[in-house]
């Protein structure tokens with residue numbers, strides 16, 4: 228407790244009251260204000276009350292909207308505003324294998340957006356009646372009637388109670404780890420740096436280098452800047468990242484001094500069994516559930532489709548059953564991506580594919 232010297236009370240005046248405990252009750256508590264959280268809140272039937280807890284910090288991301296993500300908006304007749312754009316449309320990915328000294332271009336269509344602005348724009352679709360709490364959920368517990376979540380927001384500690392909890396809290400989901408600790412999913416550490424553009428770089432390059440990572444890295448041009456990032460096994464991830472930067476420089480791509488560095492965990496399902504939708508009154512959506520491509524790490528479209536499916540499932544008598552049903556196609560696509568992985572990530576098969584020129588752009 229905090230003792231206030233000014234009015235000799237406990238937590239009694241604005242100046243000294245740093246901690247107040249409030250209890251609010253909702254049908255749904257949504258943790259996460261990324262694509263999954265925002266789309267779930269938007270699509271939830273208006274008969275329910277809900278609150279969305281989210282941090283407003285920049286989520287480390289390449290900010291590339293895949294064709295699936297573009298289709299999501301097109302099918303719903305939603306135009307993407309100009310202000311979220313970060314660079315011109317991408318129509319090609321330069322695939323570089325540093326260790327094997329191979330380069331190929333492949334046709335891919337992406338919209339290049341500013342991820343922070345994209346998330347802020349998506350949250351504008353969240354209905355007014357959904358209470359928004361900006362802060363970090365620090366404690367989650369199950370109760371007889373549902374769940375309780377403690378949030379630290381603007382120096383206050385708020386406890387909210389809900390009948391259902393939606394974990395839309397991304398690849399390092401606190402909901403998944405605290406409520407379903409045995410539902411493990413393969414994770415990598417993703418590190419990304421922003422650089423001032425000082426030489427010509429591809430709009431988008433996907434980089435493989437078996438000496439630095441079993442995953443991949445990327446360069447994405449963002450106006451006068453570029454992002455350089457990659458995914459690494461947790462052990463010695465920072466060293467692996469620095470080694471990769473050095474090898475990229477030696478390859479001829481000049482990075483320079485980083486302006487910012489960001490890092491986060493990235494979920495990468497090893498099999499479709501690692502996709503977990505939830506149980507009882509706790510559900511997972513988006514990357515928290517494991518809806519992310521294990522080959523390209525594309526997760527924005529999957530977050531939106533899965534969250535919409537979950538909201539729709541609450542219009543039925545058996546939400547979990549219908550959530551499973553509505554996401555069967557998403558799981559099937561992830562299964563296909565898993566089949567594709569060896570051709571991208573096994574150096575031997577990648578070399579065969581790149582040398583063959585199959586599906587590559589003629590040069």
Ligand SMILES: Cc1cc2nc3c(=O)[nH]c(=O)nc-3n(C[C@H](O)[C@H](O)[C@H](O)COP(=O)(O)OP(=O)(O)OC[C@H]3O[C@@H](n4cnc5c(N)ncnc54)[C@H](O)[C@@H]3O)c2cc1C
Pocket residue numbers: 258259260261262263264280281282283284286287288289290291292293362363364365395396397398401417418419456491492493512513514515518519524525526527528530
């Ligand atoms: C470096 C990197 C680059 C990527 N590039 C791309 C790309 O170019 N295109 C693409 O499609 N996908 C990309 N992905 C994947 C994509 O970012 C995710 O799969 C997608 O954002 C998942 O959406 P989500 O809503 O499930 O989770 P997130 O977008 O991660 O959103 C979760 C939100 O919950 C909040 N949160 C988490 N914990 C708490 C808590 N305890 N309390 C309150 N709030 C919390 C976070 O702050 C975050 O805003 C990339 C991933 C990484 C790591």
